[in-house]
Amino acid sequence: xxxxxxxxxxxxxxxxxxxxxxxxxxxxxxxxxxxxxxxxxxxxxxxxxxxxxxxxxxxxxxxxxxxxxxxxxxxxxxxxxxxxxxxxxxxxxxxxxxxxxxxxxxxxxxxxxxxxxxxxxxxxxxxxxxxxxxxxxxxxxxxxxxxxxxxxxxxxxxxxxxxxxxxxxxxxxxxxxxxxxxxxxxxxxxxxxxxxxxxxxxxxxxxxxxxxxxxxxxxxxxxxxxxxxxxxxxxxxxxxxxxxxxxxxxxxxxxxxxxxxxxxxxxxxxxxxxxxxxxxxxxxxxxxxxxxxxxxxxx
Amino acid sequence: xxxxxxxxxxxxxxxxxxxxxxxxxxxxxxxxxxxxxxxxxxxxxxxxxxxxxxxxxxxxxxxxxxxxxxxxxxxxxxxxxxxxxxxxxxxxxxxxxxxxxxxxxxxxxxxxxxxxxxxxxxxxxxxxxxxxxxxxxxxxxxxxxxxxxxxxxxxxxxxxxxxxxxxxxxxxxxxxxxxxxxxxxxxxxxxxxxxxxxxxxxxxxxxxxxxxxxxxxxxxxxxxxxxxxxxxxxxxxxxxxxxxxxxxxxxxxxxxxxxxxxx
Numbered sequence: 001x002x003x004x005x006x007x008x009x010x011x012x013x014x015x016x017x018x019x020x021x022x023x024x025x026x027x028x029x030x031x032x033x034x035x036x037x038x039x040x041x042x043x044x045x046x047x048x049x050x051x052x053x054x055x056x057x058x059x060x061x062x063x064x065x066x067x068x069x070x071x072x073x074x075x076x077x078x079x080x081x082x083x084x085x086x087x088x089x090x091x092x093x094x095x096x097x098x099x100x101x102x103x104x105x106x107x108x109x110x111x112x113x114x115x116x117x118x119x120x121x122x123x124x125x126x127x128x129x130x131x132x133x134x135x136x137x138x139x140x141x142x143x144x145x146x147x148x149x150x151x152x153x154x155x156x157x158x159x160x161x162x163x164x165x166x167x168x169x170x171x172x173x174x175x176x177x178x179x180x181x182x183x184x185x186x187x188x189x190x191x192x193x194x195x196x197x198x199x200x201x202x203x204x205x206x207x208x209x210x211x212x213x214x215x216x217x218x219x220x221x222x223x224x225x226x227x228x229x230x231x232x233x234x235x236x237x238x239x240x241x242x243x244x245x246x247x248x249x250x251x252x253x254x255x256x257x258x259x260x261x262x263x264x265x266x267x268x269x270x271x272x273x274x275x276x277x278x279x280x281x282x283x284x285x286x287x288x289x290x291x292x293x294x295x296x297x298x299x
Numbered sequence: 300x301x302x303x304x305x306x307x308x309x310x311x312x313x314x315x316x317x318x319x320x321x322x323x324x325x326x327x328x329x330x331x332x333x334x335x336x337x338x339x340x341x342x343x344x345x346x347x348x349x350x351x352x353x354x355x356x357x358x359x360x361x362x363x364x365x366x367x368x369x370x371x372x373x374x375x376x377x378x379x380x381x382x383x384x385x386x387x388x389x390x391x392x393x394x395x396x397x398x399x400x401x402x403x404x405x406x407x408x409x410x411x412x413x414x415x416x417x418x419x420x421x422x423x424x425x426x427x428x429x430x431x432x433x434x435x436x437x438x439x440x441x442x443x444x445x446x447x448x449x450x451x452x453x454x455x456x457x458x459x460x461x462x463x464x465x466x467x468x469x470x471x472x473x474x475x476x477x478x479x480x481x482x483x484x485x486x487x488x489x490x491x492x493x494x495x496x497x498x499x500x501x502x503x504x505x506x507x508x509x510x511x512x513x514x515x516x517x518x519x520x521x522x523x524x525x526x527x528x529x530x531x532x533x534x535x536x537x538x539x540x541x542x543x544x545x546x547x548x549x550x551x552x553x554x555x556x557x558x559x560x561x562x
Binding site: 009010012013014016017018020021022024025026027028029031032035045098099101102104105117120121123124125126127128129130131132134135136137138139143145174175178179182228229232233235236237238239243253256257260261266269270273276277280284287288291292 | 305306308309311312313315316317319320322323326333375376378379381382385386389391393395396397398399400401402403404405406407408409410412413414416417419420423438439441442445449474495496499502503505506509510520523524527535536539542543546550
């Protein structure tokens with residue numbers, strides 16, 4: 001056994017972060033749930049308390065399911081959810097199609113190159129996400145760099161409208177989340193037992209067959225981990241659809257922001273948050289299961 | 300897939316990651332007010348940044364929050380990483396792991412809204428926090444940054460050679476001495492990485508800060524966002540370049556610092 005096994009150190013190490021996360025991460029969700037069941041009013045704060053003491057001092061609790069009913073009835077919200085899921089899923093797939101070859105090459109090139117290529121994947125994590133999304137505005141807008149380039153080359157004779165379309169949202173999400181796909185895939189592929197591939201080659205398998213039958217199935221945990229790291233945050237993405245998207249690219253993260261900041265409807269924003277959480281629980285639990293299996297394998 | 304095709308995709312991937320930021324840097328030196336028309340080399344947008352008081356205030360607020368956030372995030376992240384690595388079995392371990400993973404993927408809008416509602420409820424019940432600003436943004440940032448810090452530090456702890464600590468204890472060192480003389484120095488590179496990561500995460504957050512900030516407390520990303528909403532401005536290009544340069548210097552320095560220590 002090693003240091004910090006004293007019961008005092010143990011209590012501190014587990015207790016302090018546990019307490020912090022319970023108070024500032026878990027508890028807030030219960031409050032969101034509570035407020036999603038309250039009625040919006042004009043005032044500060046802009047919702048009615050769920051429980052109140054009536055005149056005869058009995059406790060009254062009123063649950064208002066109206067916010068959820070609205071989510072189900074109004075096509076706007078349903079469309080936003082469907083669009084968010086579709087955009088997140090397609091972006092995840094594109095990230096996988098670009099990220100898998102990148103991770104594969106990083107994992108197989110010589111040591112010196114590997115360090116450089118890996119550093120170049122990690123570096124974007126250190127640069128501002130907001131600024132990297134912003135950079136695309138200058139590229140994609142009608143008089144932007146991409147259109148200027150294509151016009152000069154004579155590929156097009158009319159500027160393309162890319163900014164403020166769904167396409168720009170895809171570009172933004174793939175661009176921002178690609179490193180999140182590459183890193184877990186690389187971590188997985190780097191650990192792959194090379195002797196398996198040699199054995200397959202000895203037995204006469206062609207490289208493509210060996211890849212399909214050995215590398216790809218063994219890298220499935222990496223594929224799932226990377227996909228979840230892209231998919232889950234992409235569903236609730238606000239900055240990218242807001243800065244790059246247009247009226248046709250309604251996403252639930254942006255809708256929630258609008259309900260909260262523009263319409264000051266806190267209960268409806270809360271209901272949207274709860275609906276999003278419920279939607280994301282399944283992929284999240286899948287990811288968590290996978291993590292635990294990794295941990296058990298590593299232990 | 301053929302080898303050339305594979306490398307073409309990889310080259311495309313890297314170009315895709317880097318070209319937008321490079322263009323941003325190049326155009327920050329553009330004399331023309333039109334962001335996409337080259338009008339000659341100029342540093343005038345950098346000069347205008349220095350005279351912009353609202354920007355300087357926002358930057359100062361963000362730097363203070365980022366420093367506080369990084370320090371606490373590393374502290375809690377270290378504790379959490381030790382808890383998960385050293386105590387294999389404890390009650391609530393699954394819940395603990397869940398709470399440490401969820402902030403990594405949770406959409407910002409949900410974290411932001413939920414923390415704001417918490418702060419509003421706490422204010423009603425306890426009278427604290429009285430206003431929203433540095434404290435509330437700091438608490439919000441620590442909450443998600445500590446999860447990232449824990450990931451970085453945990454990876455390093457799992458690589459530590461337990462024999463070093465055992466040897467120190469065999470030689471009569473008390474647990475506290477072992478920790479400060481053996482464990483902590485070995486962890487320093489990871490702690491530094493975690494601190495820098497938490498620092499940049501905080502400096503980068505727009506969504507959560509927008510929810511939990513109050514009137515008068517505008518962070519740097521909030522300032523950038525409102526400038527961008529008003530139109531792409533050359534000042535933002537210059538600011539972005541300065542931030543990139545800052546990050547590049549810090550990353551290079553950190554790499555220099557930790558190269559000799561790495562076994």
